[in-house]
Every structure is written in structure tokens, then in C-alpha cells.
Amino acid sequence: MIDVEPMFTRSDGDYLFARWGRPIVPVVFGVDDATLSVVKGAIEAVVVLAGHQMAETDPELGVNLMMFVFREWDELVETPDLDRLVPDLGPLVVRLKAAEANQYRHFRFDETGAIKAAFVFVRMDAEMEQVPAEDIALAQAAQTILLWSDVAFRDKGPLARIGENVVLRPDIAAVIRAGYDKVMPSAAIDPSHALRLAARVARDLPV
Known part of the structure; x- marks a missing residue:
């Protein structure tokens, strides 16, 4: 996960x-x-x-x-x-x-x-x-x-190269979709929120 x-x-x-x-x-x-x-x-x-x-x-x-x-x-x-x-x-x-x-x-x-x-x-x-x-x-x-962490992309940006194309990294795209799930809150400060996001991302990303 x-x-x-x-x-x-x-x-x-x-x-x-x-x-x-x-x-x-x-x-x-x-x-x-x-x-x-x-x-x-x-x-x-x-x-x-x-x-x-x-x-x-x-x-x-x-x-x-x-x-x-x-x-x-x-x-x-x-x-x-x-x-x-x-x-x-x-x-x-x-x-x-x-x-x-x-x-x-x-x-x-x-x-x-x-x-x-x-x-x-x-x-x-x-x-x-x-x-x-x-x-x-x-x-x-x-x-x-989304409001990402101020260090979320310090070591690795949100994009990836696939062949000749530059696209969003699949994991970033999945987190964005999960973050806008209608049952998820618009804002959160409890880290348990990340577990709910991760569960949705796991369903979204290919194995």
C-alpha cells in the first residue's frame, strides 16, 4: 500500500x-x-x-x-x-x-x-x-x-516520463482522485485521514 x-x-x-x-x-x-x-x-x-x-x-x-x-x-x-x-x-x-x-x-x-x-x-x-x-x-x-506537504515533491516531482510522453505519476493521480472522493472531507488534520486515502488509492492503482 x-x-x-x-x-x-x-x-x-x-x-x-x-x-x-x-x-x-x-x-x-x-x-x-x-x-x-x-x-x-x-x-x-x-x-x-x-x-x-x-x-x-x-x-x-x-x-x-x-x-x-x-x-x-x-x-x-x-x-x-x-x-x-x-x-x-x-x-x-x-x-x-x-x-x-x-x-x-x-x-x-x-x-x-x-x-x-x-x-x-x-x-x-x-x-x-x-x-x-x-x-x-x-x-x-x-x-x-490539493494542499500537499511543503516537502512532498522535494526529492521527486509529480510527473513521470512514459516513452516520449510526460504524464502525472500514477500514484499522484490516484491520490488526487482519492482526495476528491465525495465521502472524504474537504480538509483534515488527523493523520488517520491518510489511511482512508491510502485504502482508496490501493483500489485505484493496478497491482
Whole structure:
């Protein structure tokens, strides 16, 4: 049986799971029209995999999944009103620059603990420049559909190569489907939740 608990156990030791509690309404900044179609296609594919929904607008927020693609972290500080959406944006940018990070995801939650908004930041450094747009989009969509641990993909990303194609790892796809099972909660902090996920994943994955 796949070990699901580490996927949602954060670096501080706390177990924390959350999925989207509302339809996803994405917008992408910093890309051309062709890349925009690629990104939205990847998001839609992962949403369909999860059995979740997308929508044209969010009644509370308008859009609730914002992806920013840029060259330098300082560009975020210069983006109007972004500091109102992402708390402590200035200090966050300083930390990300110091870590030489090329991606970051920030989530907001509703009163039940479910995800209500996400902000995805992708810095196109030399490493990212070598990755096809389709792969970047699919990886970010997968990492945004659930609140994974902050170290879940530190050693191994969510994608796998099968022949000439890059796809979601089967175990990650199975966890996403399990996480959106209608009988499962939208948020959980008890590690026993991982056992319920793992049981569903075991039924989903081929032997």
C-alpha cells in the first residue's frame, strides 16, 4: 500500500490536507496566448481527473486561481495590489530570492478549511527555461489541486516520463482522485485521514 501520510505531513510535523471547496476559476499572467491555452488545458485536465469543477467566475473572488509567470521575484513586489492578496509579500520575496527558488504556491482557505484561492508563482530561471511549457503547466496544476506537504515533491516531482510522453505519476493521480472522493472531507488534520486515502488509492492503482 502506498504511504500517503508523508505527502501531507509538513516539515513541522503537522498533518494537513485540503482540497478545493468551490469550482476553480483560473487566470494566467505573463504568457502569450498559445501558452495560456496550454496552462488552462493542464488545469482542466487535472480538474477532470479529480472529478472537480471549473467555472467562468467565482461569486466571491471573481477568479480564484492566479498563476504568475515572470523572470525575477522583484516583479511581484511591483505588481499592483498583489500585496493585498498575498500577506507579507515583501518579506516572502526576500526569502524566495535568497533560496534561489523558481516556484512558490500560496493558498487561502474558507471557514471549513477547504481551499478557496491559490496563487502560483513561476520564475523562468535557467532551469525552468529547459522545461516544456506543457510540463510546467501540468506540474503546477497537480501541485495546486490539493494542499500537499511543503516537502512532498522535494526529492521527486509529480510527473513521470512514459516513452516520449510526460504524464502525472500514477500514484499522484490516484491520490488526487482519492482526495476528491465525495465521502472524504474537504480538509483534515488527523493523520488517520491518510489511511482512508491510502485504502482508496490501493483500489485505484493496478497491482
